[in-house]
Amino acid sequence: MAAHLQAFDACLKEALAQTREWVPRWLDKLQAALKEKELSARQLGDKQVFVEARTALESHRDLIATRFLAALGDSVGNALPGTDAQPRRAKSVSFDELELMGDDQVQETVELARVQQIVSMTVDHEIVELTARLCTAQGMHSVNAEANPLRADVVVGALMKALKGLSIAPAVRSRWLQTGAISLGHELQGLYTRLSAFLDRMGVQAAGYAVIQLPDARTATADAPMGRRAGGAKEEAGLGTEALLTLDHLHQLLVGNLEQPDDEPLREPGTVGAGNAMVRTLASEVVSLMLKQISADERLLRPVREMLQGMKPALLQVARTDPRFFADRQNPARRLLDAITEHSLAYTNEQDRGYAAFSRQVRGIIDTLQKPGPDLADRFPGLLQHFNRSQTEAMAPEQVKARGLAVKTLVRVEQRNLLAERVAAEFRSRNDFDRSPGVVRRFLTGPWAQVVAQARLEVSNATGLGPSEVPAMRYTDILPDLLWSSQLAVASLNRPRLVKIIPTVLRTLREGLDSIDYPREQAEAFFQALMGLHEAAYKTQRTESPQDVQPSQQFEDDLEPWMQPAEARDTCFMDDSLPDSQPDTHPSFVDTQPLQRDWVDLKAEMAAQPPSQLSVGTWVDVWQDGQALRCQITWASPHGTLFLFSGANGRSLSMTRRGLDRLIELDKLRVVADHGVVDEALDEVTRQAWLNSIKAEGL
16 A cells, blocks of 8 residues: 555656646647647737737747646646545536626636547547546545546646636637647547556556446436436427527526617616517526426436426526526525425435325415416416415424424533533543543543533523532532542552542432433443452452553544434434444445446545535435435434434434434435535536537637
């Protein structure tokens, strides 16, 4: 393993060293290509464009090489797995991000995507071989494309970063990129071939590809190919090639910058561009593509997807007067579509509890929207209000009461556990703490910290109690005697004191554990260990003080949020302590990914990253009792340590952050949707516009 890591580091150094050689060579090829285009240009204007680009390249050549090398060095380091600054791929531009972009940023995104596509197509074979060897060099057993810090998008991103820092016109930069993309791909092709040979000489073989069989009943994931989801969008929208949606068109539509003809005034006040034919056409195309994405989203039941297509005429009509309604999360039409699609994720089968009523209501909404009349836009607020109210009323009163109790209980549990952590820190800071046996230390920082925390939370409600009557005081006052009596070296010197304090210590410990309803069998196990320490101290005869005892180095368990049995019942707590020996061969939560990493690699990467961030509203499938339970995160504690899940069938469950992460690691929990269905559909529309932008340039 160490030898492979050395080979990995050596390969990166070799790559940067070779880059100093091929970058000047690429710049020579670019300059020659610009000169050739200049000579072959027939129009004077075209010739002047290439003259300007070639002249600028000559004057900035050395600066480009220097900045490109520096940017590539930084990008390679940031592209390593587990780093927080991994470069964003152009294909990940989202709908929300596009709305916030400026015109220059949109153009830059298209340029970057175009160059990446050309380069990636050129190095397709060589990058696969190099990635497989680099994965082996990093100790991985299967291929992960992201583990190659020298991949084409990293190199192209570094080039873009270097060029952006130059004082040149955007048109000149675009000409460089368009002219030099193919030769850049050829240079990287040679680099990857040489680096693969370099690793081969160091004995690094290629990692394999983990191909996992796709289960028959598996639901489609959110990142299905765009072509399958939105193919045929042109026929769906009835648009010609000239109306094909591009990233620039979509951006201009979102920010309202499209031209407004003088002879076509606005139809509605406040709707900029509503009277513009191009605006209406583009808005209709976005709505059509969005609904086509939703119709292909297999996370929704087929009848639901078919019903939602019935909203298309109404949404197209809304788009004529409010062409950006789909981007306004507060628009009643957008909110209604969000509400229906979000609630439909609760059902995995038409026989699920509550689905029949939900289906009838959606059909009623469609029928209302399909009725002719000029008041269409005014129908959406009422339909939305009625839909939300009916979903609330569909929940039985006992379920509402149970969820309220669960939330109240979980808040108290988190509050006590956070206070228990501070109490445990107080215990650890004592001078006599480290000298006590590990069994006592773990007890104090675990159950007894919970006891003291519970007592401190209750003390504010206790009035008229003297200091000796406050439980929290008594529970901390016994610490000196407990810690002293557990140390054989010192307790054996004073048997009279030992005999005197044992009854009080044991009585107070039992009282405290009973106050939090601590499981009796676990308590008895500790008492047996403690009494064994006391007995050993009593039977040991010592007449002189012992030498300084070194603090115990025994491992202490990490604190884990703890619940009383009654609290676990009230919150339907799901214990994550699953038996490792229990076999599980069900493949329903396993994806088929040619570049899937094995769990050894994933666990190592997860350990270096922050815990998974699942927000309220996320839908998941939890594997429990031999079947998948579809539920939604309906509440998270203020500090994110506890979560409450609710299913459409009225069933609830709660778990800790650690339990959630453990279930994900064991393939017992799979995220179904952590973003809205409409949001993801619009993201795919943006991606289609991005692809169209590349095609519009002749690629």
